Amino acid sequence: MEYMIDLNEFAEGALAAKVNAELEKVLENIADPNTDPKKNRTITVSIKIHGDEKRDVLNTTVSTKVRLQPMKEVETKLMMGADDNGNIIGKELRSGAKGQMFFDADGDVAQDTGEKVVSFRDQQTK
Numbered sequence: 001m002e003y004m005i006d007l008n009e010f011a012e013g014a015l016a017a018k019v020n021a022e023l024e025k026v027l028e029n030i031a032d033p034n035t036d037p038k039k040n041r042t043i044t045v046s047i048k049i050h051g052d053e054k055r056d057v058l059n060t061t062v063s064t065k066v067r068l069q070p071m072k073e074v075e076t077k078l079m080m081g082a083d084d085n086g087n088i089i090g091k092e093l094r095s096g097a098k099g100q101m102f103f104d105a106d107g108d109v110a111q112d113t114g115e116k117v118v119s120f121r122d123q124q125t126k
Helices: 010-031
Strands: 042-051 058-067 078-082 088-092 116-118
Touching: 010 042, 010 058
Parallel strands: none
Antiparallel strands: 042 058, 078 088
């Protein structure tokens, strides 16, 4: 069977170029570690065709649309309190439990909000 049109050359190659551009977006979205790689992404190709009064020349419009997966939700905990002036404030709970100190990524002791208490790197040895 002979094809009426070659999709690689259709619209002077614009159809293939549009599909490739959308495919690149899909691949980047799947590669993003903040998205679910198992969920489907969709590339939709639309070719609109309408004729003129004589019905011998057809006008076409080619478009593409991509549906990507959103970034995964990230959950954290906030501690709520008041400052010295009575204003309500919130800070992120970094330690896992309110009032608990922890070792941060630098190996320093930090309060539950992440503020350093002791920095072993800044201490000098004698």
